[in-house]
Amino acid sequence: MPSLFVDGAWISGSGGTADVINPFDASVLETVDQAGPDDVDRAVLAARAAFDTGPWRRVPAAERGALLRRVADLLVRDKKEIARTETLDTGKTLVESRIDVDDVTAVFRYYADLAGKDAGRVVDTGQAHVLSRVVPEPIGVCVLITPWNYPLLQLSWKVAPAIAAGNTMVIKPSEVTPLTSVLLVRLLEEAGVPAGVVNIVLGDGRSVGAPLTEHPAVDMVSFTGGLATGQAIIRASAATVKRVAVELGGKNPNIVFADTDFETAVDYALTAVFLHSGQVCSGGARLIVQDEMHDDLVAEIGRRAELIRLGNGLDEGSEVGPLVSAAHRAKIEDYVASAQAEGARLVVGGRRPEEPELQKGFFYRPTVFADVHREMRVVREETFGPILTVERFADEEEAIALGNDTEYGLAGAVWTSDMGRAERVARALRHGTVWINDYHPYIPGAEWGGFKRSGNGRELGPTGLAEYQEHKHIWHNT
Numbered sequence: 001m002p003s004l005f006v007d008g009a010w011i012s013g014s015g016g017t018a019d020v021i022n023p024f025d026a027s028v029l030e031t032v033d034q035a036g037p038d039d040v041d042r043a044v045l046a047a048r049a050a051f052d053t054g055p056w057r058r059v060p061a062a063e064r065g066a067l068l069r070r071v072a073d074l075l076v077r078d079k080k081e082i083a084r085t086e087t088l089d090t091g092k093t094l095v096e097s098r099i100d101v102d103d104v105t106a107v108f109r110y111y112a113d114l115a116g117k118d119a120g121r122v123v124d125t126g127q128a129h130v131l132s133r134v135v136p137e138p139i140g141v142c143v144l145i146t147p148w149n150y151p152l153l154q155l156s157w158k159v160a161p162a163i164a165a166g167n168t169m170v171i172k173p174s175e176v177t178p179l180t181s182v183l184l185v186r187l188l189e190e191a192g193v194p195a196g197v198v199n200i201v202l203g204d205g206r207s208v209g210a211p212l213t214e215h216p217a218v219d220m221v222s223f224t225g226g227l228a229t230g231q232a233i234i235r236a237s238a239a240t241v242k243r244v245a246v247e248l249g250g251k252n253p254n255i256v257f258a259d260t261d262f263e264t265a266v267d268y269a270l271t272a273v274f275l276h277s278g279q280v281c282s283g284g285a286r287l288i289v290q291d292e293m294h295d296d297l298v299a300e301i302g303r304r305a306e307l308i309r310l311g312n313g314l315d316e317g318s319e320v321g322p323l324v325s326a327a328h329r330a331k332i333e334d335y336v337a338s339a340q341a342e343g344a345r346l347v348v349g350g351r352r353p354e355e356p357e358l359q360k361g362f363f364y365r366p367t368v369f370a371d372v373h374r375e376m377r378v379v380r381e382e383t384f385g386p387i388l389t390v391e392r393f394a395d396e397e398e399a400i401a402l403g404n405d406t407e408y409g410l411a412g413a414v415w416t417s418d419m420g421r422a423e424r425v426a427r428a429l430r431h432g433t434v435w436i437n438d439y440h441p442y443i444p445g446a447e448w449g450g451f452k453r454s455g456n457g458r459e460l461g462p463t464g465l466a467e468y469q470e471h472k473h474i475w476h477n478t
């Protein structure tokens with residue numbers, strides 16, 4: 001079946017084909033069509049026409065909500081197939097993929113409920129004959145560009161609010177993991193989305209992503225991915241003054257005070273960083289531990305990290321899957337080499353696994369470095385892999401300073417049994433999400449996004465809807 005969906009039809013496109021690789025064993029999972037320049041143009045113009053002249057603009061918000069609810073029901077129906085595809089494509093475990101599908105379903109339901117709830121507001125003009133209203137309207141044609149680590153999840157955070165707000169869109173998933181994005185578009189089609197409202201084009205950033213961000217008929221680009229790509233997209237969008245919302249990387253502090261329960265701190269520090277082999281934008285890659293607990297925690301985390309079972313994401317016994325690609329593993333190995341060259345102490349890992357059944361795939365052992373300092377690349381840069389660095393602190397002030405000592409500002413956590421301190425640290429950290437005595441949970445109703453160089457937008461929650469809206473002021477002199 002063709003892989004591109006343009007103006008309500010599945011087409012093969014003129015950009016040739018590309019193999020999608022299974023990171024577990026480097027086999028070819030599927031060969032998918034790639035968009036050529038003419039396909040990119042057609043997709044944008046289809047979205048433009050659907051927005052400007054199609055019936056979509058007259059579809060009431062409640063009906064858009066009903067469409068999203070149908071998609072949620074279809075996700076429940078197809079959960080098994082979608083989760084399996086996500087695991088094959090990304091390498092993450094089935095447990096994680098199932099959670100992703102559940103979370104995606106919840107996001108569709110959340111925006112189904114929110115669609116049309118905000119009718120705008122009336123502003124007091126102080127003049128009896130003048131009515132002033134501010135009404136939300138869709139922004140127009142949105143380009144949605146997503147990364148490879150949470151392909152379906154990141155896309156849902158964009159598609160659901162963009163539809164709730166009444167926009168039309170062109171989706172460009174990561175060329176590394178495009179399969180579940182195509183499945184989601186099939187469900188949108190089945191749920192009855194009109195032709196041209198949702199389009200998907202496959203291909204890499206240079207030949208498909210960049211032309212979309214430069215296209216004059218596009219009103220907005222919503223992007224999730226790396227910092228350098230985000231900067232390029234902001235520059236590319238400047239000429240046509242598009243709205244640009246970027247969700248970028250993170251270098252997230254996980255701060256543990258010595259009054260925290262030791263076992264809990266160990267358990268959560270491990271899942272904070274090694275979930276999905278560290279390929280999580282909000283992963284707790286910097287463990288920052290109070291002096292009194294530091295040595296014991298490092299030793300126990302090293303012991304437990306060595307026990308983590310790597311394996312095929314499809315096997316229920318696997319705790320962590322492979323890295324997404326050979327190129328990404330090479331990047332991780334480069335970070336490990338640079339950390340060792342800069343004098344970090346390797347506690348555990350720093351190597352590929354020895355098991356014969358893991359040799360074909362892109363596996364790398366969970367790795368922990370202690371005795372690191374702030375100038376090291378492995379501490380400053382987002383490695384996006386299974387590397388934990390451990391720093392130490394003496395008091396609250398130093399913990400906050402270390403936690404904020406990064407150009408990023410996506411997420412962080414604080415662990416303490418002193419609730420006053422927990423609240424003070426949470427407020428002082430300049431990160432978009434702060435967990436107190438927890439790590440990783442999020443909910444569709446609460447905003448997600450970055451301070452500083454982790455981004456300029458917010459997804460989820462009511463702000464995640466407002467990102468896809470214009471706010472028009474109507475001054476009515478009656």
Ligand code: NAD
Pocket residue numbers: 145146147148149150154172173174175203204205206208209210211213224225226227229230232233247248249250280281282382384410449450454455
């Ligand atoms: P990436 O920046 O390499 O690619 C992301 C997407 O951008 C892909 O679809 C790619 O094809 C496209 N792209 C590349 N160059 C482009 C260009 N010039 N113009 C337009 N599109 C272009 O990122 P990645 O390696 O796929 O994903 C990993 C990154 O994503 C990490 O930095 C991670 O932190 C970040 N991320 C952030 C969040 C968040 O919520 N803030 C969530 C997930 C991932």
